[in-house]
Amino acid sequence: xxxxxxxxxxxxxxxxxxxxxxxxxxxxxxxxxxxxxxxxxxxxxxxxxxxxxxxxxxxxxxxxxxxxxxxxxxxxxxxxxxxxxxxxxxxxxxxxxxxxxxxxxxxxxxxxxxxxxxxxxxxxxxxxxxxxxxxxxxxxxxxxxxxxxxxxxxxxxxxxxxxxxxxxxxxxxxxxxxxxxxxxxxxxxxxxxxxxxxxxxxxxxxxxxxxxxxxxxxxxxxxxxxxxxxxxxxxxxxxxxxxxxxxxxxxxxxxxxxxxxxxxxxxxxxxxxxxxxxxxxxxxxxxxxxxxxxxxxxxxxxxxxxxxxxxxxxxxxxxxxxxxxxxxxxxxxxxxxxxxxxxxxxxxxxxxxxxxxxxxxxxxxxxxxxxxxxxxxx
Numbered sequence: 001x002x003x004x005x006x007x008x009x010x011x012x013x014x015x016x017x018x019x020x021x022x023x024x025x026x027x028x029x030x031x032x033x034x035x036x037x038x039x040x041x042x043x044x045x046x047x048x049x050x051x052x053x054x055x056x057x058x059x060x061x062x063x064x065x066x067x068x069x070x071x072x073x074x075x076x077x078x079x080x081x082x083x084x085x086x087x088x089x090x091x092x093x094x095x096x097x098x099x100x101x102x103x104x105x106x107x108x109x110x111x112x113x114x115x116x117x118x119x120x121x122x123x124x125x126x127x128x129x130x131x132x133x134x135x136x137x138x139x140x141x142x143x144x145x146x147x148x149x150x151x152x153x154x155x156x157x158x159x160x161x162x163x164x165x166x167x168x169x170x171x172x173x174x175x176x177x178x179x180x181x182x183x184x185x186x187x188x189x190x191x192x193x194x195x196x197x198x199x200x201x202x203x204x205x206x207x208x209x210x211x212x213x214x215x216x217x218x219x220x221x222x223x224x225x226x227x228x229x230x231x232x233x234x235x236x237x238x239x240x241x242x243x244x245x246x247x248x249x250x251x252x253x254x255x256x257x258x259x260x261x262x263x264x265x266x267x268x269x270x271x272x273x274x275x276x277x278x279x280x281x282x283x284x285x286x287x288x289x290x291x292x293x294x295x296x297x298x299x300x301x302x303x304x305x306x307x308x309x310x311x312x313x314x315x316x317x318x319x320x321x322x323x324x325x326x327x328x329x330x331x332x333x334x335x336x337x338x339x340x341x342x343x344x345x346x347x348x349x350x351x352x353x354x355x356x357x358x359x360x361x362x363x364x365x366x367x368x369x370x371x372x373x374x375x376x377x378x
Contacts, residue, residue, distance in 0.1 A: 001373060004088035004104075006079075007040040008065055009095060012047040013262075016204070017111075017289065021171055022094050027052040028362040039086055043074060059086065068125040076101045089373050096130075098137045105372045108141035109169075110134075112286025112307070113154050114208060121207040121283070135159055142372050145169045145365065147287040150308035167371075169364040171287040172356040176265065179298040180273040188274035192258060198230040199332065200275035200299075202268070202290040203282065205235055205259075210281045210304075213325050215247060215257070217281070220329035222253050225336055229276065234260045234268060273297035277335055277342070280304070281322040288312050292356050295349035300342050302331045312356075316348035 005026055009018040030038045030053045038056045040046070043065045046058055061082050065074035080102040083091065091102070094109045115122045115130040122130070138144060138159050144166045146152050152166045180188075189195050199218070203209040211233065218231045231253075248254050263271070272278070278294035280303040288309050294301050295316060303309045305319035313319070318335065320327040335342055 001036045001090075002039060002086065002088040003036060003369065004039045004041060004083060004086065004091045006091070006093050006095065007046075007050065008043040010040070010042070010046065010050045011044075012049065018095055020174070020289075021109075021111075023050065024172070024174065024358040025362045025365050028358060029366060030056050032362070033366075039088060041079070041082065068129045071097060071129055075099045090369060092369070093141070096137070097133070098141055100133075100136055100140055105142040106140065107143045107145060107368055107372055108137060109145045110138070110151070110155060111147050112151050112284065113158055114284045114286070116154075116158055117284050117307075118208060141165075143167065143368055145368050147171045148308035148311055150311050151286045167364065167368045169361055169368065170356050171289055171292075172358045172361050173289055173292040173296050173353065174265075174358070176269050177272060177293040177296040178269075180270060184270065185274040188270040192232060192260065192271055193230045196228045196230050197276040198232045198258075199277055199279045200272060200294075201231065201233045201235070201279055202272065202293070203235045203280070205233070208283050209235070210283050210322050212247060213323060214279060214281050214328065215251060216325035217279075217328035217332065218257070219251075219253060220326060221332045221336075222256070224329070224333055227336070228256075229336070230256045230258060231279075232258045232260060232271060232275070234263055234271060269297070272299060275299050277302060277332070279328070279332065280309075281320065281328050282307075282309070283322050285309055285312075291317065292353050295353035298346050298350060300335060300345035301349060302328065302335065314348075314352045314355075316345060316352035318345070 007022055010022055034055050040056055040058045042060050051058055061078050063070060065071055075097055076099055079099050083102050083104050088104060091104050091106045093106050096110045098106045098108045115127055119127055138161050146166060146168060147170055149168055152168050155161050155166060156163050201214055205211055272293055277300045280290050282304055284307045286308055291301050291303055291312050301313060301317040303313055303317050303319060304322035306322060310319060318331045320331050
């Protein structure tokens with residue numbers, strides 16, 4: 001079987017959510033099924049680190065696809081021309097878009113419908129494209145995959161797509177996210193938090209990640225509980241980050257907030273496993289990988305009571321309304337004052353995290369592929 005995979009988000013040092021999802025699934029899949037050929041389609045020069053095995057053939061389809069007009073041209077003109085020459089049995093479209101002009105079967109991955117719920121938080125050119133074409137993409141695809149039951153129900157509700165057309169293939173956290181020893185924790189604190197305990201936020205500085213509300217919550221926590229606790233923010237400056245940087249200039253506790261920007265994976269593991277707690281008050285998530293990363297590291301989690309996050313965290317996290325800074329601060333204070341609760345959440349979190357793994361995710365994705373091509377190609 002020849003499997004074409006849209007890998008335009010496999011970019012060295014800039015993987016983040018989409019990139020990790022593709023890397024972890026298809027690295028496993030290509031190695032597990034050496035008898036099948038995987039054609040990785042890039043829109044720019046690629047790094048050889050992403051050619052995971054000898055049954056992967058890289059192909060570059062230019063130009064770069066990053067804006068609305070280039071999306072349309074790349075997916076509906078340039079990509080179909082390439083597909084005609086390589087003749088795959090199926091095309092895996094992993095970023096919510098698919099080609100409307102090819103007749104080759106397509107498996108479409110839609111992580112969430114954030115643009116439906118928070119349109120003002122989406123760049124205008126992306127929002128236009130989502131609004132104009134998402135329904136067409138969903139109807140065109142032979143099979144749809146999404147990462148949570150919440151997102152599946154959202155797609156069914158918003159677009160009246162038959163539920164049997166959609167499979168849930170959960171995301172996961174890498175195995176590297178594990179507890180670290182006390183000495184390593186101390187080194188991380190010395191390096192990043194002036195040897196102080198800290199709450200950790202992981203995610204791009206982007207309106208949907210809700211960092212402004214977290215800063216308000218942290219102010220309330222510091223007001224109620226006079227401690228030397230810090231707040232570490234690990235994530236790149238993504239979009240509309242100016243308001244966060246401006247607020248920090250006059251922020252009362254700015255000396256206790258540490259912006260770390262994008263970190264190498266090994267360092268992200270260290271600061272996650274050394275945190276007092278993860279606070280992840282995102283407004284909307286199709287899955288929420290940082291929640292599982294923290295749980296695997298033995299770190300308690302405070303997160304939002306909205307979208308998919310209660311589904312992912314289960315009974316092993318504390319929840320708050322993400323637009324209510326006081327509610328978030330109360331959960332931070334509760335965790336700080338109740339060590340027995342913190343220990344309980346750590347134990348339950350480790351157990352909750354075992355429900356998600358990249359091996360399981362890759363197997364579920366393979367099942368979805370086989371539903372499209374049928375057993376005759378296997």
